[in-house]
Ligand SMILES: [Zn+2]
């Protein structure tokens with residue numbers, strides 16, 4: 001099937017759109033969500049293949065970080081996407097900024113079902129014995145004068161009279177093993193970064209080794225937060241009184257909420273900078289968190305008494321005494 005229609009994206013889709021589409025479909029069609037039957041697994045693998053294909057096509061190099069095989073050390077690397085296992089993880093802003101370790105379940109290799117030993121059928125509980133071998137599970141044939149044990153065909157060596165389908169492997173005799181991998185996410189990981197971990201993906205039968213594990217990181221930033229360079233930029237609404245007269249404001253940062261006193265006039269340029277509370281650059285230096293202030297004006301012009309009160313308030317607040325700021329009707333009515 002055409003990968004574009006499989007992912008339900010237009011042919012002009014960029015990497016971000018393709019990733020979004022894949023995440024949406026993966027959440028819906030992952031076998032862990034909709035049931036581990038062959039049909040669901042097949043559909044999910046098709047979606048995953050289409051994703052890999054389109055993502056590689058859409059971007060020559062993506063932001064990638066190589067993680068050592070044991071997941072302990074990290075370094076930047078090229079974004080080539082060869083065959084491997086793809087997983088994605090959503091991190092909160094704090095974990096992405098300071099780095100974290102995550103345990104992930106990786107689809108490993110196919111193995112014989114431990115419940116039915118790969119037969120796909122297990123003994124029924126009715127205690128009946130196999131009429132062919134009398135419950136022994138084998139029959140004895142003579143071969144070159146010696147007695148040879150041959151596994152009974154009828155009961156597959158179980159000796160049971162009736163067999164039922166194994167529920168664990170649904171009669172296929174095989175299960176897909178999951179393996180837990182601890183992945184080190186480096187500090188300052190940005191949205192869309194792909195972590196590459198050699199030897200931790202699914203078992204590659206042809207190469208007789210584990211393939212590359214690709215972990216794509218989605219950083220779940222609070223709404224209206226954007227990472228610009230090493231800074232975080234976000235917006236906040238304040239009323240016109242605070243804009244001009246200052247006062248206590250509560251800002252949300254990566255570190256939590258911070259209550260800051262602002263002097264009259266300090267917010268006049270429509271922004272407030274929380275230094276060292278931003279994101280981080282390649283060298284580990286923190287940027288700033290810049291709040292763009294959206295000034296909310298009352299729908300009607302301020303009454304003159306309120307204006308008088310504001311000016312009085314500012315005079316009281318204004319500690320330096322050299323830069324008195326008085327507001328005019330124009331300040332308030334825009
Ligand atoms: Zn089984």
Ligand SMILES: [Zn+2]
Pocket residue numbers: 130131132133134135136137138152153154155156157158159160
């Ligand atoms: Zn038998």
